[in-house]
Amino acid sequence: MIWMLIIVSALYGWVAAMALRRFSNRALVRATINRIVAHLMELELFIDSPALVFRAQRDLVRENLRLLRLVLPAGIIPAAIFVLFFPQFDAVFGHAPLRIGERGVVSATAGDVQLEAPVGIMVETPAVNDVHDGKAGWRVRPIGKMTGELQIHYSDGHVVARQIVAGSGWIDGWRLPFTRPAIDIPYPRRDFYGLHWTLWFFPISLAAAIAVL
Amino acid sequence: MEGRLSALRKLALIVALAIMALAACGHRSSAGGRQVIVIGVDGMDPNFVEKYWEALPNLSRLRSQGSFQRLATTTPPQSPTAWSTFITGLDPAEHGIFDFVHRDPSTMEPFLSMARTVESRFAIPLGAWRLPLSNSRIESLRRGKAFWEVLGEHGIPATIVHMPVNYPPVASGDALAGMGTPDLQGTQGTFQYFSDDPGEASHAVSGGVIAKARVSGGRTVLRLEGPPNPLRRDRRPASANLIVDVDPSQPFARLTAGDAVAIVREGEWSDWLPVEFPLLPHLVSVRGMVRVFAKQLHPRLEIYVSPVNVDPESPDLPISSPRSLARNIARATGRYYTLGIPEDTSAMRQGIFDLPQFLTQSRLVLDDEKKLLDDALARFQDGLLFFYFSSVDQNSHMLWGQHDDDLLGVYRAVDASIGEVMRRKPSAELMVMSDHGFTSFERSVDLNHWLFDAGLLALNKQPEQIDWSRTQAYALGLNGLYLNLAGRELHGIVASGGESRALIDRIRAGLLALRDPANGRAPIETVTATNVSGVNARVAPDLIVGYAAGYRGSWESGVGAVGAAVLSDNSDAWIADHCVNAADVPGVLFTSRKLRTGSPAIADLPVSLLALFGVAPGPGMKGHSIYAK
Numbered sequence: 001m002i003w004m005l006i007i008v009s010a011l012y013g014w015v016a017a018m019a020l021r022r023f024s025n026r027a028l029v030r031a032t033i034n035r036i037v038a039h040l041m042e043l044e045l046f047i048d049s050p051a052l053v054f055r056a057q058r059d060l061v062r063e064n065l066r067l068l069r070l071v072l073p074a075g076i077i078p079a080a081i082f083v084l085f086f087p088q089f090d091a092v093f094g095h096a097p098l099r100i101g102e103r104g105v106v107s108a109t110a111g112d113v114q115l116e117a118p119v120g121i122m123v124e125t126p127a128v129n130d131v132h133d134g135k136a137g138w139r140v141r142p143i144g145k146m147t148g149e150l151q152i153h154y155s156d157g158h159v160v161a162r163q164i165v166a167g168s169g170w171i172d173g174w175r176l177p178f179t180r181p182a183i184d185i186p187y188p189r190r191d192f193y194g195l196h197w198t199l200w201f202f203p204i205s206l207a208a209a210i211a212v213l
Numbered sequence: 214m215e216g217r218l219s220a221l222r223k224l225a226l227i228v229a230l231a232i233m234a235l236a237a238c239g240h241r242s243s244a245g246g247r248q249v250i251v252i253g254v255d256g257m258d259p260n261f262v263e264k265y266w267e268a269l270p271n272l273s274r275l276r277s278q279g280s281f282q283r284l285a286t287t288t289p290p291q292s293p294t295a296w297s298t299f300i301t302g303l304d305p306a307e308h309g310i311f312d313f314v315h316r317d318p319s320t321m322e323p324f325l326s327m328a329r330t331v332e333s334r335f336a337i338p339l340g341a342w343r344l345p346l347s348n349s350r351i352e353s354l355r356r357g358k359a360f361w362e363v364l365g366e367h368g369i370p371a372t373i374v375h376m377p378v379n380y381p382p383v384a385s386g387d388a389l390a391g392m393g394t395p396d397l398q399g400t401q402g403t404f405q406y407f408s409d410d411p412g413e414a415s416h417a418v419s420g421g422v423i424a425k426a427r428v429s430g431g432r433t434v435l436r437l438e439g440p441p442n443p444l445r446r447d448r449r450p451a452s453a454n455l456i457v458d459v460d461p462s463q464p465f466a467r468l469t470a471g472d473a474v475a476i477v478r479e480g481e482w483s484d485w486l487p488v489e490f491p492l493l494p495h496l497v498s499v500r501g502m503v504r505v506f507a508k509q510l511h512p513r514l515e516i517y518v519s520p521v522n523v524d525p526e527s528p529d530l531p532i533s534s535p536r537s538l539a540r541n542i543a544r545a546t547g548r549y550y551t552l553g554i555p556e557d558t559s560a561m562r563q564g565i566f567d568l569p570q571f572l573t574q575s576r577l578v579l580d581d582e583k584k585l586l587d588d589a590l591a592r593f594q595d596g597l598l599f600f601y602f603s604s605v606d607q608n609s610h611m612l613w614g615q616h617d618d619d620l621l622g623v624y625r626a627v628d629a630s631i632g633e634v635m636r637r638k639p640s641a642e643l644m645v646m647s648d649h650g651f652t653s654f655e656r657s658v659d660l661n662h663w664l665f666d667a668g669l670l671a672l673n674k675q676p677e678q679i680d681w682s683r684t685q686a687y688a689l690g691l692n693g694l695y696l697n698l699a700g701r702e703l704h705g706i707v708a709s710g711g712e713s714r715a716l717i718d719r720i721r722a723g724l725l726a727l728r729d730p731a732n733g734r735a736p737i738e739t740v741t742a743t744n745v746s747g748v749n750a751r752v753a754p755d756l757i758v759g760y761a762a763g764y765r766g767s768w769e770s771g772v773g774a775v776g777a778a779v780l781s782d783n784s785d786a787w788i789a790d791h792c793v794n795a796a797d798v799p800g801v802l803f804t805s806r807k808l809r810t811g812s813p814a815i816a817d818l819p820v821s822l823l824a825l826f827g828v829a830p831g832p833g834m835k836g837h838s839i840y841a842k
Binding site: 099102104132 | 431461478
C-alpha cells in the first residue's frame with residue numbers, strides 16, 4: 001500500500017509541476033522570486049534605517065501577492081484534482097478493510113428496511129432505530145477475508161448498496177466530492193508508520209514536482 | 214552519464230550497508246535457544262488445586278511430569294508485596310512495598326504504594342489555565358533491580374506481560390504493565406453507573422460513581438468523567454459524552470462516543486469504545502476506552518460504563534516498554550484491558566453487578582488474557598517469557614467457599630491456557646507459580662477500634678477524626694500498624710528507643726491475647742515487628758498483623774478510619790482474602806523439571822530463573838535456586 005501511495009503522490013506532483021509549467025509565466029515567476037530575495041536582503045542591510053526597513057517590508061508583501069497571483073491559475077488545477085479525488089484517496093489510503101472478527105455498526109437512513117449482507121459478513125442484530133438522528137443500524141462482524149456488496153432494501157423498492165471489504169483488499173472509495181456514502185461502514189483508520197497518509201502524500205508530491213521542474 | 218551511474222552505485226551501496234546494519238541491530242540473543250516460560254497465576258491456592266486435580270488435567274500432568282510444591286509467600290501476603298519480592302528477590306523491607314496503600318508520615322495522607330505521578334514543577338498561569346513547562350512523569354515506588362534487567366545485561370531477551378508492580382515498566386526487554394496500572398482518572402478502577410431511576414441519587418461509592426441519566430426523545434447523553442485536567446488550575450476532570458439511543462420498540466441501543474459507534478442488546482457488553490477527553494478544546498486531548506454494559510434498556514435505563522482504560526492503540530500513559538509495544542499488540546489482537554486490576558469487584562460489592570454479571574465481566578478479562586497469551590507465544594523465540602493471570606485471584610475474592618463450581622470454571626480456563634503453552638512450546642522450561650493462596654473472610658477485625666479501646670488511639674468528638682496529639686498507634690492498610698513516632702509522623706508523640714519498643718511489646722501481647730466472643734478463637738496469629746531502616750523506614754509499618762484464617766482487617770482500618778466494633782461479621786460480597794498470617798496462605802509452584810522436595814519461597818524464584826540461564830543472582834537477592842543440585 002505504501003508503494004501505491006508513493007506512486008500516486010509522485011504522479012500528483014508531476015501533474016502539479018506540468019500545470020505550473022503550462023499555465024504560469026516562469027520567467028515572471030523567477031523575476032518575482034528574485035525581487036523577494038532582494039527585499040529580504042534589504043531587511044538585513046538596512047537594519048539601522050527604520051524607514052528603509054518599513055519600505056522593504058511593504059515591497060515584500062507586494063511581491064508576495066504578485067507571486068501568488070502568478071502561480072494561482074496553475075495552482076488551481078492540482079488543488080481541484082486534490083479536492084475531487086480526496087474522498088477516493090482517503091478511502092483507499094486513510095482507511096483499512098474491516099478487521100476479521102471485530103464487530104462494527106453499518107448505518108443508513110431509517111425506514112422500513114432490510115439489510116442484505118454478502119457471504120462472510122455476519123449480521124448480529126436486527127435494524128436498530130435511532131429515532132433522534134433518523135438512522136437505522138446493524139451490528140455486523142466479518143468472519144473471514146471477503147469483498148462483497150452490502151445492500152439495503154427499503155419497503156418502497158428503493159435499494160442502496162456499497163462495497164464492503166474485510167481482511168485485506170481495496171476499499172472502493174468512489175463518490176462525488178462533499179457527498180456521503182448511502183451506507184456508513186466503520187472502516188478503521190489506517191496510517192503509514194504512525195503518520196497520516198497526507199503527511200506522506202504532500203512531501204512526496206512536492207519532491208516529485210521539484211524534480212520535474 | 215558515467216557520473217550519474219557512479220552516484221547510483223554509491224547510493225545502492227549505502228542502502229545495502231544500512232540494511233545490513235539494521236539487520237545486525239535486530240534479534241541478537243545470548244539465550245542460546247533456551248526458552249523459559251513462567252505463568253504467574255495470582256492467588257492460585259494449593260488446597261483448591263489439590264481438591265480438583267481431576268478437573269485440572271494440565272496442572273495435573275505438569276505435577277506428574279515435573280513437580281508441585283507449596284510456595285512460601287511474603288509477610289504480609291499481599292499481591293504488591295509478594296510480586297515485588299518475585300521481581301527483585303528482595304524482602305519487603307528492601308523493596309519498600311508493604312501494602313496497596315501507604316501513608317506519607319509528613320502529611321498523614323494515604324497514597325497508592327506502587328507508583329506516583331511527579332507533576333511538572335513550573336507552569337505558566339493563564340487565567341483558569343496553566344501551561345506546564347515540562348511533562349509530568351510517572352515513577353515506580355518499588356526499589357531494587359528486576360531479575361529480567363539482570364538477564365538483559367547478559368543479552369538474554371525477556372518478554373514480561375502484565376507483571377504486577379511493573380508500572381511504568383522497567384526499560385528492559387518487552388513489557389506490558391500489570392497490576393498498579395491506573396485508569397485514566399488515576400485510580401485503580403472507577404466505574405460509572407447511570408440510571409434514570411428517580412429513586413437513585415448521584416453519589417460516589419467505593420470504586421465507582423453512580424449518576425442520574427435523563428432520557429429525552431429516546432436519547433440520553435451520558436457525561437463520562439475522564440482524567441483530572443493538568444492544564445486547568447482547578448484540575449477539573451475532563452469529560453466526554455457517550456450518547457445512548459434506545460430503540461423504542463426493541464431491547465437494543467446504539468452507543469456513540471465521538472466517531473465510535475456500537476450496538477448493544479439489553480444484558481450485553483459492548484466492545485471497546487475509544488473515547489477522547491479534550492484538555493484544551495480542539496488542541497490537546499487524551500484518549501481512553503470504555504466497555505459499556507446495557508444492564509437495562511426498558512422500561513428503565515441502567516447503563517454501566519467500565520473504568521476508562523488507557524487505549525493501547527494510542528496510549529497516553531507509559532503502559533508498555535517500548536512504548537510502541539502496546540499499540541503493536543493491539544493491532545494484532547484488537548484492544549484489550551489495560552487497567553491493572555481489570556475485574557470489577559467494586560461493581561459487585563456495590564450491587565451494580567449480580568453474580569452472573571460479574572462472572573461475565575470476569576470472563577471478558579480472561580478472554581483478553583488468553584488473546585494476549587496467544588500473541589505472546591507467537592512472538593516468543595527464546596529467553597524468558599513471563600505471563601500473568603489475574604482472574605483466579607479476583608474471582609476467589611468473590612466466589613471462594615460459596616461458589617466453588619464457578620471458581621473451578623476460572624481455574625479450568627487457566628489450566629487450559631497452561632495446556633496450550635505446553636502444547637505450543639513443548640521444549641520450554643515451564644514454571645507455574647502464584648504469589649499467595651486464599652482463605653475465607655468471615656469476620657472482620659478493626660485494629661483502630663481495638664487501639665481505641667486499649668487507650669492507644671484517641672478521637673476528636675466533632676468531627677470524629679483521630680486526635681494525633683493523644684494517639685500512640687494507628688492502623689492503615691490491611692496488615693499494617695504504625696506507631697505515631699516523634700520525628701517521623703507529622704504529630705508524632707512516641708519517642709523512639711525504649712518507649713517505642715515497650716509500646717510494640719504491649720500491642721503485640723494485647724493483639725495475640727484477643728479472643729473472638731462469637732467462637733472463642735484467636736483472630737490474630739502473629740504480630741511481626743518489621744524493624745526497617747534506611748529509605749523505606751518512612752513508609753514501612755512498624756508491625757505486620759497476621760490474622761487467623763477466616764479473619765481479616767476491616768475495610769475501615771484499611772483506609773485509616775475507625776470501625777464500629779473490634780470484631781464483626783463480614784457481610785460484604787468480598788468473601789475471601791489472603792491478607793492473613795502468611796503461613797496460612799502459601800502459593801503454588803509447578804515446574805516442568807523434577808525438583809527435590811524442599812521449602813521453596815517466592816524470593817527463591819528470581820534467583821532460580823537467573824540460574825536457568827547461568828546468570829548469578831542480582832544485587833541483594835536473598836533466595837536460593839530451586840534448581841540447585
